[in-house]
Amino acid sequence: MSVFGDLASYYDLLYADKNYREEAAYVEGLFQRFGIPGKRLLSLGCGTGAHDLEMVRNGYQTTGVDVSANMLELAHQKHAALELEEHKKMSFHQGDMRTWRNEQQFDGIMSLFHVVSYQTSQSDLEQSFTTFRQHLVPGGIAVFDCWYGPAVLTDRPGNREKTWENDLLKVHRSTRAEMVFDENTVEVHFDIDITDKKQQTSQQLQELHRMRYLFLPELKLLTQQANLELLHHEQWMTGAPLNDSTWYATLVCRAI
Ligand SMILES: C[S@@+](CC[C@H](N)C(=O)[O-])C[C@H]1O[C@@H](n2cnc3c(N)ncnc32)[C@H](O)[C@@H]1O
Structure with missing residues (x-):
């Protein structure tokens, strides 16, 4: 299902004006506010690893997973350029977030820039949230964004x-x-x-x-079915309440 084929090579140019540092600070703020229990992060749909890099700089260890080999190639280039201390705190794996499994559990999951909206069918979404839960310690926090249906x-x-x-x-x-x-x-x-x-x-x-656009009642149900508690929702980056004119919603869940 990789849609990030040849275009992936140009991804960082296309999104050069996207402020990954500010976005990582925003996500970090949500992790802290909702009580992330530690520093081990899983980044589902990590793409070229830009948020991962910023989170490592914020003191986290990150494991990035993406289905696209082309996106991961750019992530590996960023990884290779890091100093040893940061390099050791980061890894990338190719995998599909619906089915990817690893023995490790994490304190937090981030899945950012519409990755959840790329999961278009009911079963894609159910499988993805099962992956979230399987890889979070109890009390672990997941932060993700998606296209918000009413808007x-x-x-x-x-x-x-x-x-x-x-x-x-x-x-x-x-x-x-x-x-x-x-x-x-x-x-x-x-x-x-x-x-x-x-x-x-x-x-x-x-x-x-x-791209799937999602509504709060179905997000509550999907997360609940996966043993995740939907704790909070707001507009991406502004923190304002969701409304019918803002496309991008941020959701925060806790593993039960
Ligand atoms: C818009 S990009 C966002 C990448 C990165 N999170 C960022 O903020 O730059 C969406 C990413 O989701 C990945 N993706 C979509 N469906 C996926 C799946 N089922 N499993 C893993 N990665 C997936 C794509 O390959 C792509 O890298």
């Missing part, structure tokens, strides 16, 4: 264009979104044009990302 239905996704550029590359992305109402999903079609400025060559990529 997606009120402020529907439209078509967008965006361009990124650095010394080597220019990337243009056209996004077209289609609502799939009977599945509570959005099909996000990306058409990407990548120009290598030095070689004067260009490459076209297409990707389809299926």
Whole structure:
């Protein structure tokens, strides 16, 4: 189900303006507020490892899991560049969060930047939350975000264009979104044009990302079924209450 294929190579360029340090501080604040019992973190859908890196800098040990080999390749590059002390506190594994199992249990789980919304079917979600619970110590805390249903239905996704550029590359992305109402999903079609400025060559990529938007009653049920207590929800990064104009919801659960 890896949708982060060739596009993964450009992920860090596409999200260069995303402030992973501030986001990690926000997530760390939630871990502390809800009483994370220790410093061992599992990062499900870790991508290129940017949050993991910041959490290691905040004193945690991180184990990152992602289904995409291409995303993990960039994570491994970041890992290889670390000083020994930080290097020892970080690891990455390829795996699917629905089925990944490891003997270790963790004090906290983070699954950030819509990873849970990539789990589109009921069974994908049930399996993912079972993984959360299997890998948390009792009292362990999970923080994740997802697309929030009331806002997606009120402020529907439209078509967008965006361009990124650095010394080597220019990337243009056209996004077209289609609502799939009977599945509570959005099909996000990306058409990407990548120009290598030095070689004067260009490459076209297409990707389809299926995203599930979720509602609080089903999140309560899904987490409860997995023996997780849904402790808190708020708008991503602002901490304001959820409403019908903010797409990104943050959820906090505790392992029962
Ligand atoms: C938008 S990216 C977010 C990556 C990273 N968490 C970040 O904040 O930059 C979503 C990630 O979820 C991963 N992913 C989606 N479904 C997954 C699954 N079932 N198991 C593991 N990783 C998954 C993708 O490969 C991708 O790296």
